[in-house]
Amino acid sequence: MIKEEISSIIKSRQSIYPNDFNGNIIPEEVILELLENANHAPSHKMTQPWIFKVFCGDSKKMLLKEIIKEKDTPGKKNEKLKDNFNRSSHIICVCMKKNNHLLPEWEEISATAMAVQNLWISCVGSNIGGYWSTPKYANKLKSFLSLSQDEACLGFFYLGALNSKNIRKTKRKSIHDKVHWFR
Numbered sequence: 001m002i003k004e005e006i007s008s009i010i011k012s013r014q015s016i017y018p019n020d021f022n023g024n025i026i027p028e029e030v031i032l033e034l035l036e037n038a039n040h041a042p043s044h045k046m047t048q049p050w051i052f053k054v055f056c057g058d059s060k061k062m063l064l065k066e067i068i069k070e071k072d073t074p075g076k077k078n079e080k081l082k083d084n085f086n087r088s089s090h091i092i093c094v095c096m097k098k099n100n101h102l103l104p105e106w107e108e109i110s111a112t113a114m115a116v117q118n119l120w121i122s123c124v125g126s127n128i129g130g131y132w133s134t135p136k137y138a139n140k141l142k143s144f145l146s147l148s149q150d151e152a153c154l155g156f157f158y159l160g161a162l163n164s165k166n167i168r169k170t171k172r173k174s175i176h177d178k179v180h181w182f183r
Contacts, residue, residue, distance in 0.1 A: 016129025018084035021160025043111035
């Protein structure tokens with residue numbers, strides 16, 4: 001039987017949008033602990049393709065400026081993005097190294113997504129929220145992020161402090177609608 005505690009943690013994971021963050025700064029040692037948990041994700045052939053570029057303090061302003069330049073969308077969307085950056089304690093650019101000579105790219109993307117899931121579930125039960133944004137322009141930041149040809153940016157993980165542990169409950173479709181048994 002699966003431990004109830006594990007199931008509870010997994011089921012409590014939720015996307016918490018930056019507009020729910022309170023703007024307080026999360027201590028760096030907590031960020032490192034979250035990333036250490038992310039680092040224990042599985043990967044085929046132990047390629048461990050994830051790379052995390054962490055922006056905080058004034059470096060968030062540099063990242064924001066580059067994003068606004070690359071996405072080239074004026075107006076309200078930029079204001080919302082600025083607000084998201086201001087409310088976030090840290091913004092992590094989720095990147096990965098492709099190991100095409102060893103594995104198909106989808107396996108490296110999957111492993112990186114599992115690392116993000118570890119990061120995300122590590123926030124459960126704390127006053128830390130997280131949100132993974134995967135905008136089209138993310139990979140236009142290769143030069144800014146100093147990524148090589150065989151590396152890619154898969155999006156941004158916003159981390160922020162919360163005033164309460166539970167922001168909202170979401171309803172999932174039943175697993176019975178998604179499983180087909182062959183007996």
